[in-house]
Amino acid sequence: MKKTALTLLALAFTSAIAFAQSVDDGIKFLYYEKNKSAKEVLQKLVNDKPKDAYAIYWLGQAFIQDKDYNAAKALYQKALTDGVNDPWIWVGSGEVELLTGGDINSAKQKFEQAITATTATKGKTKGQPDPAILNAIGRANAAGSGKQGDPAYGIEKLKKAAELDPKNPDIFINMGILYLKQGGEKGGDAVEAYREATVRDPKYAKAYYRTGLIYQSQNNKEAMDKWFGDAVTADATYAPVYLAYFNYYSDKDVNAAKEFLDKYIANADKDCATDFYMADYLFRAGKYQESINKAKEMEAGACKDYKPISLVYAMDYGRVGDTAQAKTYWDKYLTSEDSAKIPLDAYKGAGNFLKHVKGSEQNAITYLLKAQALDTVKANQMSYYDSIASAYKAMNMPAERYDYLKKSAAINPKMSNADIFNLGTAAMDAKDYTVADSMFAIYREKYPDQALGYSLAVKSAQAADTTGAKAVGPINDYITFLSKDTVKNKQIIGYYHAILGGYYANTAKDVDQAIAEFEKAVAMDPTNTQYPAYLAQLQKFKQKANAPKGGSNGGGSKGSNGGSKAGGGKSSK
Incomplete structure (x- = not known):
């Protein structure tokens, strides 16, 4: 009997360890961005123990990492409804409030409530908050876009967490993300935060990877390669770095992209996302029908409800020239x-495609603006302004086109x-x-051997002054x-001498100069029968x-044309 009791106790102890390990396994899967595996582990845990706040919190984090904010919100709300009134649930609830457009002050109230509830009341740590809760609050503010959360508030909590728990590298990952949310000028602070993470754990690949992403955003390939390489050295199974390389090479070198995609698939969850990336690779490799076939294969199987399938169809049909099908799938995916969950490249691709579809230009502009808001690479901002300007040109909206081209020029250090x-x-x-005249003057200065700067100056002068007087100088040039x-x-x-002749005859009333210009026109182009007629x-x-x-003497001819009209016109060549 005593032996049986000891056996049961051992089993219970083993079960407790397995339980703890299961939570840790879920957290580890999230670290590797294996969201499918994380959700499976954590969901089973929550099913088994539906009131375990810590497990519920991390299942919500799995939903959030998958950008399924509504699922996370529903999970945390259900926990509260079921009586799981716990600091971990308060922090999770505050996080989804930030991510779903809720009241930031209400979210902070939940965070502060969690801090108060977990502050030690006795022992060596009396009066000190729980660093794990502080880190969770930092993580909550680091989640989502740069416009979500309160970076300064989050950094404050994380600095305190780092004091209390000097060994946890994740604290500095969240801190680095929050520094980046404060703007590009804080990039150095973010790099330093990530460095601190590697000091605490040299094998923490996520820190090297995050540093590489900063340099990728700056188009600094050498530094990007260095830090991505360090990530692989630290942990060759860390899949996100291979996906980052795939995305980097996908529009530069499809063979290199395929190499990194294979490494990503070998180390990532086998799910609809990996199938999607393969279809995306086939598209970028110009294998459009194979890409379409891959999407159809996904649609016929377990991924039938995977919405990015429509994105694959949209890209492929657009490239093969089936505009109607492409537009249908762009609309389906984006709505x-x-x-x-819609990535920057999807908004950008939709915008650049739809701006060429008559009647869809305004939607194209909307999507390009959304892509621009998500794009943290400053060097890319100019291309969005230019694309939006071209959409407005297609819509025959010159003022709006001009406005966006001015924005582009303002950040263009070297205009072509x-x-x-x-x-x-x-x-x-x-x-x-x-401004038009100044641009054409710059054009002539930079490209003195090209006629365009001169001809455009003439057009601008003619448009600005219908009398033709302002165009005399540019025409002579x-x-x-x-x-x-x-x-x-x-x-x-010959044509432009005739234009000048018409101006001098009809506007300036200088017949002698008009005759001189038409004489030059005839000399230059004797085949034009109009010039001799005007001259005569x-x-x-x-x-x-x-x-x-x-x-009496009639006097000179200068000063009046007696009602005679000479040709020339105002259009230019």
């Missing part, structure tokens, strides 16, 4: 998927000839001729440029004006 051209023409279309090759450019030169008309008018009338 059915939880917004928290295309950038200068686009801003100049946009300014001209928006009737900001001062253009003629001088074209005269470097009179054989090639003789017709254009002007010469006849001058002769008539100079002829004696009633015994």
